[in-house]
Amino acid sequence: MPDFNGDLVGTPLAAAAGANPYNVPNALKGGTDVVLMRDTIELITAFAQNDRVKLGDFPSDVIINPVQSTIWFDNLGASTTMDVGSTASEAALVAAQATSAAGSCLFYKNVDVANYWKPLWQVLGLAADPGGTIAIFAKLEAADPGVGTMTWQIVGQRRLA
Structure with missing residues (x-):
């Protein structure tokens, strides 16, 4: 065998x-994985459909820990969903996550397991490593997103040989 x-x-x-x-x-x-970003935001009534929350700028070659990287949220409004990704691929990491009730989702919720442990630029589906950093956003989609809190923790490390 x-x-x-x-x-x-x-x-x-x-x-x-x-x-x-x-x-x-x-x-x-x-x-050793490290916390790349921990942050929180209080969403206010001025928050409108398709407004984005910047979750951070991450090195293009970073390896994200798919188990320890999480986004938490309050009830952010009836029929509200959230996409997470880059400007080039807005829903590459999380697509249409319901946020109409308090809960959480993994940062790599919609990433195929075959793409775990790849550099961020590959996970996002980019053709080549752009180098530098890549901005990652959460975008709320609803006619009238509600108010509430969004909190996130992204864990991982750069791919160094």
């Missing part, structure tokens, strides 16, 4: 047997 290695760490380490076993990026093995 054969044994199989993982694609991101196991196979490179097996190929490096006897060579430098530390050629795997720290974001995949041996690294």
